[in-house]
Amino acid sequence: MSKGVLVDLTKCVGCGSCTVACKLWNDNKWDDKNPTMGPSAKLTDKNWTVVQFKEVKDKKGEPVWRFVKQQCFHCKEPACASACFAKAFQKTKEGPVIYYPHLCVGCRYCMVACPFNVPKYQWEKAFPLVTKCMMCNTKVEKGEAPACVSVCPAGVFKFGDREELLKEAKSIIAKDSKYVKHIFGENEVGGTEWLYISDVPFDQLGFKTNVTKRSLPSYTEAYMHATPFVGITWGVILTGLYHYTKRRNQISKDNNKNIKA
Amino acid sequence: MASHAQAQKWSFKMTPTRVLLMLLSAVAVGVIVFRLVTGLGMVTNLSDEWPWGLWIGFDVLCGVALAGGGYGTALIVHVLHKEYFHPIARSAMLTSLIGYLLVMAGLFLDIGQWFNFWRPFVSWGHSSVLFEVFWCVSCYTTVQILEFGEIATERIGTQFHSIFKKALPVLMIIGIIFPTLHQSSLGGLYLLMVDKLYPLWWSPIIFFFFLLSSFFVGPAMICVETTLAGKAYDHWVPIPVLQKLIRISGFVMIFYLLLKIYDLVSRGVFGLMFSGTFEANMFLIEMIFGIIVPIIICFSGFSATRKGLFTFGLLVSCGVVLNRMNVVVIGMIRSTGVSYVPSIWEFIVSAGLVAMGVLAYCFIVENFKILEHDDHHGQAA
Ligand code: SF4
Ligand code: SF4
Numbered sequence: 307m308s309k310g311v312l313v314d315l316t317k318c319v320g321c322g323s324c325t326v327a328c329k330l331w332n333d334n335k336w337d338d339k340n341p342t343m344g345p346s347a348k349l350t351d352k353n354w355t356v357v358q359f360k361e362v363k364d365k366k367g368e369p370v371w372r373f374v375k376q377q378c379f380h381c382k383e384p385a386c387a388s389a390c391f392a393k394a395f396q397k398t399k400e401g402p403v404i405y406y407p408h409l410c411v412g413c414r415y416c417m418v419a420c421p422f423n424v425p426k427y428q429w430e431k432a433f434p435l436v437t438k439c440m441m442c443n444t445k446v447e448k449g450e451a452p453a454c455v456s457v458c459p460a461g462v463f464k465f466g467d468r469e470e471l472l473k474e475a476k477s478i479i480a481k482d483s484k485y486v487k488h489i490f491g492e493n494e495v496g497g498t499e500w501l502y503i504s505d506v507p508f509d510q511l512g513f514k515t516n517v518t519k520r521s522l523p524s525y526t527e528a529y530m531h532a533t534p535f536v537g538i539t540w541g542v543i544l545t546g547l548y549h550y551t552k553r554r555n556q557i558s559k560d561n562n563k564n565i566k567a
Numbered sequence: 568m569a570s571h572a573q574a575q576k577w578s579f580k581m582t583p584t585r586v587l588l589m590l591l592s593a594v595a596v597g598v599i600v601f602r603l604v605t606g607l608g609m610v611t612n613l614s615d616e617w618p619w620g621l622w623i624g625f626d627v628l629c630g631v632a633l634a635g636g637g638y639g640t641a642l643i644v645h646v647l648h649k650e651y652f653h654p655i656a657r658s659a660m661l662t663s664l665i666g667y668l669l670v671m672a673g674l675f676l677d678i679g680q681w682f683n684f685w686r687p688f689v690s691w692g693h694s695s696v697l698f699e700v701f702w703c704v705s706c707y708t709t710v711q712i713l714e715f716g717e718i719a720t721e722r723i724g725t726q727f728h729s730i731f732k733k734a735l736p737v738l739m740i741i742g743i744i745f746p747t748l749h750q751s752s753l754g755g756l757y758l759l760m761v762d763k764l765y766p767l768w769w770s771p772i773i774f775f776f777f778l779l780s781s782f783f784v785g786p787a788m789i790c791v792e793t794t795l796a797g798k799a800y801d802h803w804v805p806i807p808v809l810q811k812l813i814r815i816s817g818f819v820m821i822f823y824l825l826l827k828i829y830d831l832v833s834r835g836v837f838g839l840m841f842s843g844t845f846e847a848n849m850f851l852i853e854m855i856f857g858i859i860v861p862i863i864i865c866f867s868g869f870s871a872t873r874k875g876l877f878t879f880g881l882l883v884s885c886g887v888v889l890n891r892m893n894v895v896v897i898g899m900i901r902s903t904g905v906s907y908v909p910s911i912w913e914f915i916v917s918a919g920l921v922a923m924g925v926l927a928y929c930f931i932v933e934n935f936k937i938l939e940h941d942d943h944h945g946q947a948a
Contacts, residue, residue, distance in 0.1 A: 350615070385759050391698035392686045409690050412679025414618035415697050419759040423903075426615050427679070429608035434679040517762045525758040526696050529774060533699060533752075537744050544646050544740045551648040 308382070308401035309446050310468030310499040311455055312475055313375060315511070316484070317462045320357055320373035324454035328355045328377075331442060331453035349376060351426040354439040355454055362510045365484075372504070374511050375462070377439040377454070378403065378424045379491060379498035381522075388523035389419035394436070401468065401499045402441035410435055421495050421517050441499070468499055475503050496521025578933055585929070588922040595919020598912050599676060607679060612910040621909035624895030625917050626673025628753055629888045630666050631704070632777075636785035636792075637663020637711065638746035643815070645739045652812060654804050657718065657937045658796065659789050664711040665924045671708055672920060696755040703749035710742040718935050750781035757894060765898040766836045767850045772826075773894075779823045783816040784887040787861070790880030794873065799929075802938045809876050816883065817865035824858050849889070849897050857886015 325342035328334070334352045341347055347356035355377035364370045384403045387395040394409035395416055405425075416436060417425045428434035442452035450456070451465035464471060472492060479485040490502040494517050502508070509515045602610040613620050640659035644652050675681055692698050717735050720728035754777025757764055770776065790809055797803045831837040840847050840854075861882045869875035900906050909917075932938060 388694045389697065389759055391692040391695040391701055392690045393692040394690075409686060410680055411683050411686050412681070413677070413697065414679070415695070415756070417615070417618040418763075421762050423615070427618060429614065430606065431608075432604065432606040433682075434606055434608075514762070522759050522761065523694065525761060525771070526755065527694070529755050529758060530694060530696065530699065533748060537748055540747055541740060541744050544642075544743055548646045548648075548736060548740065551646070555648050555650070 307467045307469060308399065308499060309465065310380075310401060310471050310501060311441075311452070312464040312466075312471040313500065313502045314462055314464075314478075315372060315374060315502060315504040315506075317460050318357070318373040318375065319460045320359060320371070321459065322357050323457045323459060324375060325353070325355055325357055327453040327457040328439070332440075349424065349426060349438075351428045351437045354378075354437065358512060360511055362506050364506065370506075372506055372511055374513075375454070377500070378441070379422060379494075379500045380439075380441050381495055382497040382499065383495075383521035383523050385419040385421060385495065385522035386416040386425060388526060389415045391415070398443060398447075400443070400446050402443035402446055404440045404443050405436060405438060407435045412436075419522070421522060422514055468501070471501055475501055479503055490515075493519045495519075496524070579930055580933070585926065588926050591915075591922040592919050592926065595916050595922070598916050598919070602676065602912075602916075603681060607677075610910065610912045610916075612908060612913065614907075616903045616905050617907040619895060620907055621913045621917055622673050622677040624892050625888070626920060627670050627677070628891040628895060630670040630673060631750065631753060632781045632784055632887050632891060633788050633884060634663040634666025634670065635746060635750060635781035636788045637666075638743050638750075639782050639785035640789070641739050642743050643812075645736070646743065652808060654808060655789050655793065655812070658792065658932070659785070660711070660714060661718075661928065661931060661937055662788065662792055664708075664715055665927050667704065667708045667711060668927075669920045669924050670704065673917075674704075676916065696752050696758065699752045700749050700756065703745045703752065707742060707745035707749070710738055710745065714738050714742060718937070721936055722934070746781070747778065751775060751778035753777050760899075763899060763902040764894065765846045765901060766834065767831070767839055767846060768890075768894050768898045770830050770834065772830060776823065776827065776830075779819055779826075780887050780890060783819040783823065784883055786812045786816040787880040787883035787887075790876045791884055792880075794877045794880070796932070796938060797873075800932065800938060806871060806873065806876070810870050813865050813870060813876065813879055817862055820858055820862050820865070820883075824854075824862070827854070846893075846897060846901070849893050853886055853889045853893060856882055857889060861886070 320343065322343040329336065329342070332354060334354060337350060337352045340350045340353055342353050342355070343357040343359070345359045345361075347353070347358050349356055355375060358374045358376060360372045360374060361369055362372055380401055380403050384395065384397055387397050387403060389395075390410075391413070392409045392411050394406050394411075395403060396406070397403050412434060414427060414436070417423070417427065425436045425438045427436055442450075445452060451463070455463040455465050464474070472489065475489045475492075479487060479489065484505045485503055486505065486507050488504075488508060490504070490508050490513055491498040491500055494515075496519070502513070504511065598610060607613055611620060611622075636659045640652065640656055643649050644656040675684060678684060687698055687701050713731070714735065716727070717731040720731050751774035754774040757769060757773050758771070761769060763769075786809075790813060793804045793809065828837070831840070840850050861879050864870055864875055864879045864882070867875075870879060896907060
């Protein structure tokens with residue numbers, strides 16, 4: 307069973323501990339131009355996770371602050387992995403979607419394909435690589451929670467089997483009316499390992515809510531399966547046509563000769 | 568020209584235009600070297616929001632489509648044996664070969680780990696549509712070089728000529744299968760972008776639209792090319808030949824248009840095209856000037872004139888270029904939230920690649936038997 311993380315956005319206090327833990331565990335440099343927390347925080351090649359500060363209106367119309375942790379969602383059927391033509395992205399059975407730099411060609415199709423624009427690129431490097439959160443896969447393989455999850459002082463996260471977490475999330479939002487009736491990640495692009503619950507509608511928090519419920523690789527699977535057959539059939543048809551039309555021309559030439567004779 | 572081909576000396580006329588093209592190529596080569604050494608960040612305006620820009624959009628997607636004239640002509644002339652179209656076969660295939668070499672160059676430039684370019688040959692990401700594009704484009708370029716061997720051995724390495732000649736039918740057929748597959752795969756790349764590409768362009772059958780348009784743009788490119796070559800070398804392909812050829816385009820374009828309308832209606836986004844948004848207007852320009860007007864020209868008397876043929880060719884080619892750029896850039900602006908304008912260096916490199924292509928074309932036409940055929944002596948008119 308794949309592991310996942312349940313994020314309860316109502317509990318986040320915006321301390322940013324998780325972003326620090328991420329930097330330390332993954333040995334990522336700090337970047338003064340791109341802070342990991344605040345209103346303008348954004349994912350970059352060095353920031354694998356950030357906490358965005360959002361001023362929004364709550365149910366009563368009062369302005370409130372919400373803090374949104376962002377990172378790769380680790381899709382159940384990741385578009386990035388199905389897009390990569392060199393297998394540099396692979397989904398593990400434990401859940402994380404990981405990146406193998408030595409396989410990467412740098413075509414950046416993964417970046418274009420990811421519905422949430424997660425993979426980032428080292429634009430200033432001579433030989434740049436793609437980067438993104440890997441859900442601390444070495445920890446997850448051992449059954450431990452990712453670095454960010456294990457340091458949260460506010461109890462925002464729960465790490466465990468995704469299906470269990472989903473059940474729990476459902477019961478939380480059923481019991482407590484403050485939550486919106488939507489678990490982000492349950493069905494988005496076929497489901498993701500990271501699940502979010504919130505008291506403010508997700509689109510107001512910058513989540514991409516208008517994504518398909520279908521798994522993205524399913525859009526290309528049928529196409530890719532059909533290709534060899536189309537190729538072979540087309541080859542047979544062409545060869546047939548080649549001989550047929552050649553012979554037809556020959557016959558019509560012979561006929562012309564006969565008529566003239 | 569025949570005498571050129573027999574003469575042992577290589578010839579290359581110098582004209583002011585060619586000097587200019589050479590300069591442009593030289594500058595582009597400089598930028599290319601700089602980019603390969605320093606990475607993509609300093610030379611391009613690409614960013615995390617715009618991982619794909621002009622080089623993929625123009626050099627690769629447009630290049631491949633415009634080079635599609637080769638496989639269409641090969642199909643018509645060598646498989647269907649419509650000997651009638653023979654006078655254009657060689658030049659169409661040459662343009663196509665040059666086109667593909669440029670596409671390979673463009674791709675190579677655009678990848679970050681360029682020394683790793685061979686990786687997908689051993690690490691099979693076969694679920695990726697790009698995997699198919701990669702294999703097909705590599706194989707097809709090889710096949711085209713071999714096909715060109717038949718022409719080249721008329722002049723150099725003549726002892727191999729008969730081998731190439733014998734291999735030609737097989738090469739031709741392989742050389743039609745590959746492009747059929749990857750022309751559509753280039754569109755197939757965008758199947759994944761269902762929530763990113765504007766619905767006027769995204770479609771579950773976008774690969775089929777790419778295939779159709781790469782097919783009908785072939786004859787259009789041939790019209791443009793033969794007009795230019797006609798001016799430059801005083802070699803004129805007979806009007807009826809070209810007219811018949813673009814009729815084939817015309818019918819495919821009508822089918823394309825109907826299919827497009829059906830597709831938009833069935834997805835319930837037909838109305839979007841009149842919504843007055845930037846995307847809608849770009850889409851209308853593409854459809855009206857790239858498809859509808861050319862169809863009218865194609866089936867009217869205007870197509871019986873050189874001007875008409877040239878206009879047709881130009882409109883259709885530009886229409887397809889616009890379509891590809893709409894998919895890569897315009898259709899993605901809304902989902903990325905920012906827009907992208909290529910840097911001056913990106914433009915210079917793209918222009919430089921085209922310049923190199925033109926120079927290569929001129930050189931080969933002047934030194935090999937491309938434009939003239941035994942059965943069409945003295946067709947100049
Ligand atoms: S969110 Fe994007 S990068 Fe992360 S697994 Fe899904 S497709 Fe891949
Ligand atoms: S950039 Fe690298 S990881 Fe991404 S699709 Fe291309 S080869 Fe794969």
